[in-house]
Amino acid sequence: xxxxxxxxxxxxxxxxxxxxxxxxxxxxxxxxxxxxxxxxxxxxxxxxxxxxxxxxxxxxxxxxxxxxxxxxxxxxxxxxxxxxxxxxxxxxxxxxxxxxxxxxxxxxxxxxxxxxxxxxxxxxxxxxxxxxxxxxxxxxxxxxxxxxxxxxxxxxxxxxxxxxxxxxxxxxxxxxxxxxxxxxxxxxxxxxxxxxxxxxxxxxxxxxxxxxxxxxxxxxxxxxxxxxxxxxxxxxxxxxxxxxxxxxxxxxxxxxxxxxxxxxxxxxxxxxxxxxxxxxxxxxxxxxxxxxxxxxxxxxxxxxxxxxxxxxxxxxxxxxxxxxxxxxxxxxxxxxxxxxxxxxxxxxxxxxxxxxxxxxxxxxxxxxxxxxxxxxxxxxxxxxxxxxxxxxxxxxxxxxxxxxxxxxxxxxxxxxxxxxxxxxxxxxxxxxxxxxxxxxxxxxxxxxxxxxxxxxxxxxxxxxxxxxxxxxxxxxxxxxxxxxxxxxxxxxxxxxxxxxxxxxxxxxxxxxxxxxxxxx
Numbered sequence: 001x002x003x004x005x006x007x008x009x010x011x012x013x014x015x016x017x018x019x020x021x022x023x024x025x026x027x028x029x030x031x032x033x034x035x036x037x038x039x040x041x042x043x044x045x046x047x048x049x050x051x052x053x054x055x056x057x058x059x060x061x062x063x064x065x066x067x068x069x070x071x072x073x074x075x076x077x078x079x080x081x082x083x084x085x086x087x088x089x090x091x092x093x094x095x096x097x098x099x100x101x102x103x104x105x106x107x108x109x110x111x112x113x114x115x116x117x118x119x120x121x122x123x124x125x126x127x128x129x130x131x132x133x134x135x136x137x138x139x140x141x142x143x144x145x146x147x148x149x150x151x152x153x154x155x156x157x158x159x160x161x162x163x164x165x166x167x168x169x170x171x172x173x174x175x176x177x178x179x180x181x182x183x184x185x186x187x188x189x190x191x192x193x194x195x196x197x198x199x200x201x202x203x204x205x206x207x208x209x210x211x212x213x214x215x216x217x218x219x220x221x222x223x224x225x226x227x228x229x230x231x232x233x234x235x236x237x238x239x240x241x242x243x244x245x246x247x248x249x250x251x252x253x254x255x256x257x258x259x260x261x262x263x264x265x266x267x268x269x270x271x272x273x274x275x276x277x278x279x280x281x282x283x284x285x286x287x288x289x290x291x292x293x294x295x296x297x298x299x300x301x302x303x304x305x306x307x308x309x310x311x312x313x314x315x316x317x318x319x320x321x322x323x324x325x326x327x328x329x330x331x332x333x334x335x336x337x338x339x340x341x342x343x344x345x346x347x348x349x350x351x352x353x354x355x356x357x358x359x360x361x362x363x364x365x366x367x368x369x370x371x372x373x374x375x376x377x378x379x380x381x382x383x384x385x386x387x388x389x390x391x392x393x394x395x396x397x398x399x400x401x402x403x404x405x406x407x408x409x410x411x412x413x414x415x416x417x418x419x420x421x422x423x424x425x426x427x428x429x430x431x432x433x434x435x436x437x438x439x440x441x442x443x444x445x446x447x448x449x450x451x452x453x454x455x456x457x458x459x460x461x462x463x464x465x466x467x468x469x470x471x472x473x474x475x476x477x478x479x480x481x482x483x484x485x486x487x488x489x490x491x492x493x494x495x496x497x498x499x500x501x502x503x504x505x506x507x508x509x510x511x512x513x514x515x516x517x518x519x520x
Contacts, residue, residue: 008026011025011026012026016063016064020199023199024196027056027059028192030073031052031186031191031195032185032187033073033183033184034076034080035048035186036182036184036185037080037127038080038083038084040116040123040131041081041084041123042087043115043120043123047087048187049187049188049190050087051080052080055076055079056076058083059076059079060195060199081128085143085144088120088124109177111165111168112182114161114164114165115127115161118157122153122156123157124143125139125153126158126161128142129154130154130178136154189287189320190353190355193355197355197356198356201356201397282306283304283305283321283323283339284304284305284322285299285300285302285304286322287301288301288317288318288319289319290314290317290318291317292317292331293313294310294311296312299319305321306339307339307340309338309339310338311335311336311337313334314334315333315334317333318330318333323363326361327357327363327378328357329345329353329354329355330352330355332350332351332353333350334349335349335350335351335352336348337350337352340366344363344364344366345363345364345366346365347365347366348367351382351385353380353383354374354380354382356378356379356380356397356398357378360377361377362377367385367389367391367419369389369419369421370391370402370425372401372403373400374399375398375399375400375401375410376398379397379398380397380398381393381394381396381398381400381411391419392417392418392419394416398412398413399411404425405424407425407472409424410464410468410512412427412464412516414429414431415427415429415430416428416430418441422444423441423442424445424468424472426440426443426468426469426472427468428441428465431461432462432465435453435457436458439453439454440465440469443469446473446474451469451480451481454469455481455484458488460489464512464515464516466484467508467511469481470482470485470500470508471503475501478501479497482500485511489511489514491511491514492510492511492514495507
């Protein structure tokens with residue numbers, strides 16, 4: 001594995017020291033290569049974008065592990081492979097390849113058209129060996145399968161490709177076709193923005209944590225070592241009394257008038273500057289693809305999304321808006337959405353994504369079954385509504401409150417929550433077991449018989465889910481839930497079994513805050 005040139009090595013060393021510009025330059029140099037690699041591995045545009053984003057975030061976290069004798073691109077590629085393998089293991093259904101997504105990838109060589117329709121394992125092994133140059137032993141180690149199995153899958157993949165392109169039976173022609181494959185492909189702007197937004201937000205969070213720690217240490221030191229004020233030393237002999245002459249003060253009204261006039265002029269200039277530089281307040285288009293419609297008219301980048309405006313995206317259209325005081329939202333394809341008079345969003349069907357970032361206000365999204373409101377400003381989440389009105393949210397950062405039937409569900413980072421007609425919304429960690437996910441999503445109320453199964457399967461990471469369930473079960477089951485939750489996250493001082501049985505709001509809040517601290 002060859003090392004990078006001196007310029008790249010210097011960037012890596014600067015990145016290890018926390019240089020943001022070096023990190024950005026390194027990632028920009030490799031972003032298109034990694035995305036094209038991920039797209040060939042997955043044959044799924046959405047998954048490739050997610051893996052690309054996760055790869056660079058993981059690389060940022062572990063940049064200090066890059067060896068001086070290693071290639072940065074190879075290191076990034078290895079992270080991409082492991083992220084892809086994780087995605088394949090967690091995948092519930094096979095990819096449905098849409099060739100419309102791959103027109104740009106196929107533009108230089110038709111071989112890509114046949115690579116992407118191979119089964120996952122065959123495609124991955126072919127790409128790793130023939131396109132990226134990994135040996136069979138390396139692939140065997142990465143994928144955790146025997147070398148013979150790698151060889152067998154590679155042979156099958158080559159046979160299938162040869163059936164579609166007989167000319168590549170000739171090794172020279174195959175090598176020529178491989179050299180024509182497009183090595184780079186730019187992902188969507190959201191991928192790049194997502195990577196650098198995450199990095200900057202984490203740096204800000206770390207800085208705030210360091211400031212808190214420093215302040216706490218300073219306060220502790222101040223308390224432990226209070227400064228003793230020196231006693232006032234009085235002279236033995238009293239000071240002689242000095243009689244000072246009285247001064248006469250004369251008010252100069254001319255100076256006062258000039259001063260007041262200057263202050264008024266300065267205030268006028270400040271107000272004028274704020275008026276000129278203040279944002280327009282409109283919901284402005286940041287980017288769009290296809291032909292999204294606003295109030296049944298095809299949108300342009302100069303359009304604003306005004307109150308009561310309705311946006312309709314077909315299967316090939318999407319649009320990103322910048323909302324003052326809130327941030328950016330991405331409105332996906334096949335989505336119908338409108339803006340209300342009080343600056344809320346009504347999502348009828350489709351999917352939106354709210355991006356993380358600085359904000360001074362929270363966003364509220366309304367669906368036919370629930371209301372979704374940010375608990376903390378600047379949160380990031382994905383929210384979708386199906387044709388059956390079923391809503392599902394995944395929170396990427398921050399917290400979101402989901403209100404159903406006057407019951408508030410608190411959904412934190414890396415949790416999902418499904419809202420179905422006739423069911424309650426119980427949030428759950430995305431990495432919980434499929435059986436528990438099904439039980440939480442389908443819970444229907446106090447008479448639901450699944451409580452015993454949930455208690456048997458739940459672990460500490462599902463504590464917040466149990467906290468929600470605690471408020472929805474029968475009185476009998478609430479005793480059992482209290483005992484289970486108390487075992488996982490002991491109730492803090494002042495929280496009693498009797499109080500929880502009576503659904504005391506202050507006690508419930510105190511316990512939820514304890515769960516946040518212990519499980520986060």
